[in-house]
């Protein structure tokens with residue numbers, strides 16, 4: 001997978017050199033290219049923003065640097081006509097979730113446009129949509145100072161799903177939000193800590209019973225913390241919650 005990130009703070013993306021994502025890059029599973037938007041601003045101060053038409057507080061990111069940066073990215077396509085999905089993190093976007101992470105992990109090329117200030121001139125979205133798929137994507141109903149943190153979160157969520165990135169692929173299956181439910185509680189040694197025993201079922205060696213218990217725990221935890229995720233069909237599994 002090829003990933004391009006355009007930002008006025010390229011160093012913000014440095015953590016992507018660490019841990020699993022960094023290893024995926026070194027293993028050649030991910031080709032991550034970070035671009036400084038100011039390289040595409042041609043005035044002496046490498047200006048990328050200006051005051052908003054219609055008034056209002058703050059500054060708006062100008063269209064020209066973005067169009068040049070995106071043109072530069074498109075010009076380095078690995079195959080003629082190949083296009084990325086352009087993801088623009090923004091509080092007003094469609095919610096990012098595990099389903100979208102899994103869908104995006106199947107795409108070959110993602111590009112992230114990290115806005116700052118009050119946002120990006122609307123004509124950039126229009127211009128880009130004539131050249132590639134554009135998605136405005138939100139991590140949640142809160143406002144950050146820019147798109148970089150959101151982009152890194154999405155990149156981690158997507159890249160970890162690529163084959164070979166996470167050592168034990170089976171661990172991806174039982175995580176929160178895989179299968180639509182939150183994950184079951186986890187325990188490790190010692191069998192008793194602070195006077196708190198590990199649930200007896202987990203020491204029973206009865207794998208069918210353990211699986212039933214874990215599924216029930218997922219249902220109960222989801223009902224308590226995220227009832228909105230519970231299956232609408234009412235098919236709540238073996239023991240249900242009714």
Ligand SMILES: Nc1nc2cc(Br)ccc2s1
Nearest residue numbers: 089090091143144146147
């Ligand atoms: N939740 C989010 N807030 C923001 C703010 C800016 Br400015 C750019 C992107 C995002 S994503």
